[in-house]
Amino acid sequence: MDHATQVDVIERWLQMHRSGATQLADDVLEIDTSVYTSADWFAREQQALFREGAVVACLTADVREPGDFVTLDSGGVPIVIVRDDEGQLGAFVNACRHRATQVVHGCGQAKNFACPFHNWTYARDGRLLGQPRSQGGFASLSKDTLGLVALPVAEAHGLVFVRPGGGDTPDVDAIIGAEISRDLDRFDLAGYHVWDRIQREWQCNWKLILDTFTESYHVFALHGASVGPDYPGHVMIYDEFGPHLRIPVPRASILEFDHRPQEEWDLLAHATVQYHLAPNTMVNHTIDHFILWRFEPVGADRTVAEMTMYTPEPRAAHDANGEWAKSMEAWFDLHDAITRDEDYPESERIQRVLGSGRVPTTVLGRNEGAVQHFHRAVRAAVGG
Numbered sequence: 599m600d601h602a603t604q605v606d607v608i609e610r611w612l613q614m615h616r617s618g619a620t621q622l623a624d625d626v627l628e629i630d631t632s633v634y635t636s637a638d639w640f641a642r643e644q645q646a647l648f649r650e651g652a653v654v655a656c657l658t659a660d661v662r663e664p665g666d667f668v669t670l671d672s673g674g675v676p677i678v679i680v681r682d683d684e685g686q687l688g689a690f691v692n693a694c695r696h697r698a699t700q701v702v703h704g705c706g707q708a709k710n711f712a713c714p715f716h717n718w719t720y721a722r723d724g725r726l727l728g729q730p731r732s733q734g735g736f737a738s739l740s741k742d743t744l745g746l747v748a749l750p751v752a753e754a755h756g757l758v759f760v761r762p763g764g765g766d767t768p769d770v771d772a773i774i775g776a777e778i779s780r781d782l783d784r785f786d787l788a789g790y791h792v793w794d795r796i797q798r799e800w801q802c803n804w805k806l807i808l809d810t811f812t813e814s815y816h817v818f819a820l821h822g823a824s825v826g827p828d829y830p831g832h833v834m835i836y837d838e839f840g841p842h843l844r845i846p847v848p849r850a851s852i853l854e855f856d857h858r859p860q861e862e863w864d865l866l867a868h869a870t871v872q873y874h875l876a877p878n879t880m881v882n883h884t885i886d887h888f889i890l891w892r893f894e895p896v897g898a899d900r901t902v903a904e905m906t907m908y909t910p911e912p913r914a915a916h917d918a919n920g921e922w923a924k925s926m927e928a929w930f931d932l933h934d935a936i937t938r939d940e941d942y943p944e945s946e947r948i949q950r951v952l953g954s955g956r957v958p959t960t961v962l963g964r965n966e967g968a969v970q971h972f973h974r975a976v977r978a979a980v981g982g
């Protein structure tokens with residue numbers, strides 16, 4: 599994010615704060631709560647957003663070296679992303695061509711992939727290399743036709759997009775647009791390194807989690823005993839880029855810029871800048887690190903939340919017991935604790951209430967315009 603954009607954001611935010619205002623949408627939006635509970639609506643989202651659409655699979659940092667791989671699920675498709683020996687990034691259906699079990703789990707480094715069931719072995723570029731101890735049982739089939747099934751994948755600006763249902767290669771520039779691309783390049787997102795990752799399943803709809811991420815209005819209340827006092831979150835500004843959002847969340851310390859010349863204004867040192875990359879990821883910059891949150895819908899009322907933290911320098915470049923490592927560890931724990939103990943349990947409680955069938959609608963206020971935008975974008979993509 600360049601300095602001119604930072605100044606623009608701070609100026610808009612300070613103006614809102616001074617006048618006791620916040621960025622307002624045109625109207626209140628009523629949400630039919632069946633979008634959180636209906637199996638039919640869930641199936642339509644899975645098809646339109648998570649299979650036919652392109653989704654963020656991971657960051658460049660997750661698969662920087664040949665043999666680095668990550669696995670994910672999107673729209674019910676198990677996927678493995680892996681960098682091959684030539685540095686090309688591949689995406690494959692994570693299914694053995696023998697009897698279709700998942701070839702690999704989790705993430706890490708692999709020389710090749712040996713299926714756990716009967717050890718058919720695949721190269722980093724998806725080719726079938728061997729069928730050990732099959733005693734000629736598959737001799738009538740050509741190995742060339744039994745590689746992992748490839749999926750369209752593209753990498754740019756530090757992001758990796760995949761299209762789980764097959765079809766066109768994702769055009770990252772067209773998907774995220776010029777402004778978000780510029781911001782991410784300015785941050786040098788592609789140069790970051792994985793710090794740590796954690797994954798948990800929650801009993802709530804994926805949109806309830808994103809509803810919380812796309813407004814900071816709740817911060818003073820829900821996080822009142824933790825980070826709430828640090829963030830005047832009820833004053834909110836955001837920018838819409840297609841279905842995506844940029845939401846800077848300034849800390850109270852930004853108020854000091856009111857009395858200082860614009861040349862000194864530094865948004866990044868005093869804010870978390872959140873990018874909601876539709877449909878289900880958040881890329882957040884906080885002071886000296888990035889977080890990628892991916893929310894994998896498992897069912898209408900089940901979501902896997904994965905949080906990965908990235909640092910500008912690799913862990914190994916610093917003393918493991920030094921100040922920098924301790925500070926990064928503390929950041930990771932803080933992001934994890936706030937969402938694990940405060941945000942996600944609230945979404946689970948909401949899901950239980952909605953599951954009663956006694957709450958047909960909820961309302962998003964004019965002060966929750968970014969959440970409104972998220973819901974409108976989902977509806978536009980799914981139709982109806």
Ligand code: FES
Pocket residue numbers: 694695696697698699713714715716717718
């Ligand atoms: S299912 Fe993979 S080797 Fe048999």
Ligand SMILES: [Fe+2]
Pocket residue numbers: 810816817820821941
């Ligand atoms: Fe929150």
